[in-house]
Amino acid sequence: MxxxxxxxxxxxxxxxxxxxxxxxxxxxxxxxxxxxxxxxxxxxxxxxxxxxxxxxxxxxxxxxxxxxxxxxxxxxxxxxxxxxxxxxxxxxxxxxxxxxxxxxxxxxxxxxxxxxxxxxxxxxxxxxxxxxxxxxxxxxxxxxxxxxxxxxxxxxYSRLAHGFLGERFTLAQLREVYEAVLGRALDPGNFRRMVQGNGAVVATSERLEGTRHRPPKLYRYDSSIDLTDQGPLNTGERK
Amino acid sequence: MxxxxxxxxxxxxxxxxxxxxxxxxxxxxxxxxxxxxxxxxxxxxxxxxxxxxxxxxxxxxxxxxxxxxxxxxxxxxxxxxxxxxxxxxxxxxxxxxxxxxxxxxxxxxxxxxxxxxxxxxxxxxxxxxxxxxxxxxxxxxxxxxxxxxxxxxxxxYSRLAHGFLGERFTLAQLREVYEAVLGRALDPGNFRRMVQGNGAVVATSERLEGTRHRPPKLYRYDSSIDLTDQGPLNTGERK
DNA sequence: GCAAAAGTGTTTGGGTTACACCCATGC
DNA sequence: GCATGGGTGTAACCCAAACACTTTTGC
Known part of the structure; x- marks a missing residue:
């Protein structure tokens, strides 16, 4: 006081x-x-x-x-x-x-x-x-x-993970971000469907080479809608 | 600084x-x-x-x-x-x-x-x-x-509707609040189950008399948990 | 061929929606 | 009895979780 x-x-x-x-x-x-x-x-x-x-x-x-x-x-x-x-x-x-x-x-x-x-x-x-x-x-x-x-x-329920990644990334990398933030493992198959389902991510024609297994496709975010839902205040500013 | x-x-x-x-x-x-x-x-x-x-x-x-x-x-x-x-x-x-x-x-x-x-x-x-x-x-x-x-x-996903109502209320009144705020009609049966399902509301022994149909039970909010989820900041101050 | 991760398919169960139906009261 | 909302039952549907399985590469 x-x-x-x-x-x-x-x-x-x-x-x-x-x-x-x-x-x-x-x-x-x-x-x-x-x-x-x-x-x-x-x-x-x-x-x-x-x-x-x-x-x-x-x-x-x-x-x-x-x-x-x-x-x-x-x-x-x-x-x-x-x-x-x-x-x-x-x-x-x-x-x-x-x-x-x-x-x-x-x-x-x-x-x-x-x-x-x-x-x-x-x-x-x-x-x-x-x-x-x-x-x-x-x-x-x-x-x-x-x-x-x-x-x-x-x-x-948004596309925040993009904030941690580069322009192009594999779904495994994206999943790694989710797992790190949420602190638990996610099923690769279901994660793939989840993230593809809501249209957030689109496949490019490129693949990531140099792994010692099947080379994964590279994806990028769909830049059209930036669904970081803040309602009427949509200003999730990106650099 | x-x-x-x-x-x-x-x-x-x-x-x-x-x-x-x-x-x-x-x-x-x-x-x-x-x-x-x-x-x-x-x-x-x-x-x-x-x-x-x-x-x-x-x-x-x-x-x-x-x-x-x-x-x-x-x-x-x-x-x-x-x-x-x-x-x-x-x-x-x-x-x-x-x-x-x-x-x-x-x-x-x-x-x-x-x-x-x-x-x-x-x-x-x-x-x-x-x-x-x-x-x-x-x-x-x-x-x-x-x-x-x-x-x-x-x-x-919370119990905000309580803010508009008195201590005791019928489920129809509660539903009316939801309908007014959301701007659309809700199915009475499903609404009842939804609101009873998450334990937010408990039935009292009283009923509301004076209607010209079957007298509805009066309910009250369960005061134990006030799930107005703000995470670590739970201070949904009530008078 | 083998290991390892990419990627796909299938089953299951929980939860929500739509809607039919019975119940209790005032008139 | 009839109208009216209270209250219950249930089938259909959708979606997410679990997990088996196939594919494609490096070695």
Missing amino acids: SKLASADSGVPTLAVSTVIFTLRPNQAGAMQLAIALVRRIKKPYLGLWALPGGPLSMNEDLATAASRNLLETTGLHPRYLEQLYAFGNLDRSPNDLAEDRVVSIVYWALVGSEEAAEAVEGENVQWFWADQLDPLAFDHSLIVEYALWRLRNKLE | SKLASADSGVPTLAVSTVIFTLRPNQAGAMQLAIALVRRIKKPYLGLWALPGGPLSMNEDLATAASRNLLETTGLHPRYLEQLYAFGNLDRSPNDLAEDRVVSIVYWALVGSEEAAEAVEGENVQWFWADQLDPLAFDHSLIVEYALWRLRNKLE
Whole structure:
């Protein structure tokens, strides 16, 4: 509990943060979901890991700000970007700092796994496995948990997986993305039918060579409709 | 990262607005979806209708602010309240006023139809049928459209309908809510099974008397689980 | 030929839809 | 009795899961 109305104590500050997802191969060589975090270099929560973010400047859209701080932290452009939620509880910050109250509008983004391999990583910016995170600064653990939930839910009825892949891909690669995000194995046959059934994906004439078995067809997404259903708000911005 | 960018031109203002839904009987006596709007009493868009809202004060949560401006405009308490989206595009306001840029965090709310009948209505606060709105101020038409889409979607896999009803209700009344929101007729038999199947609703021993046919059982919601699935964020606040 | 993954076919069961039918009450 | 909605039964259909099976390549 702090001051009374805004008259004397100012107004809440507005910030934009981003949960950045990618897929990276783990030790076993399997794809696994990872997120990018930055280390706090000041109080509160000095030294802890947190979501990248910053203030919203006067002349940029919310999504632009999210995209910008993605670029600034990882050097990457998002393949998919969507607003997650606005977090503004009074107790987000430790009590003694309640005077600078921050409302964070959080976005979540997907970046391709090839690009992610070249992303800047350093002392204060690193990738972490999404399913084994230590507690983060502020309410960021909750935010990540919610972002994961949304990603998994949304994957099932849209074409999000494209965000992790290149232009052309085999159905096995696509299935690997699904399996990594959902965390369980899928039947290859049924997966094939599922994904072909809704017209999301079209076969190209090319095949992927160099495997030590029958060469699989390469597919691409049907660019006509981008069914990332957000209803009237269809702006699942791709780079 | 604090107040860097803002140096000369200030920072965007933060506001909270609410899309308030209820069901009201139309001329034909059928329930129909309505929303509460307020008339603009200053520029821009003077005289046009808009969503109720206002600035976020320093010492209140986002949901509290939404609840408060619901109370201030209609005199009512929400039966259900959920965050919708944060709108912050640069072009939300007419160009010549771009200096005071506003980011609106919008909530949507349900209020019971009995209460709504007693809501304050006046020159500057009125109920409108949700499916026949004239263009609203700012981007509020888009916001309402999105809120409608969310309401309809969410109804199908949660227990939102409770937000419109009293403690006890017949399945026909519940079905009427669904039909009003979805805008189409539903099969009574199948509806009954659907709603009983997922355990959302339990029969009481009472019946509704005074009809000129077989008296229907009264039901109530099972208060144990409030499956309004928001994942890790389960706070579908009820009064 | 053999291994391994691509790709296809078939069966099964659960869930939804459409619709027929009986039940209980007021008049 | 009759009209009216409450409430139940059921067959048809659709879709997704499970899993067997065939195909095509590298070695």
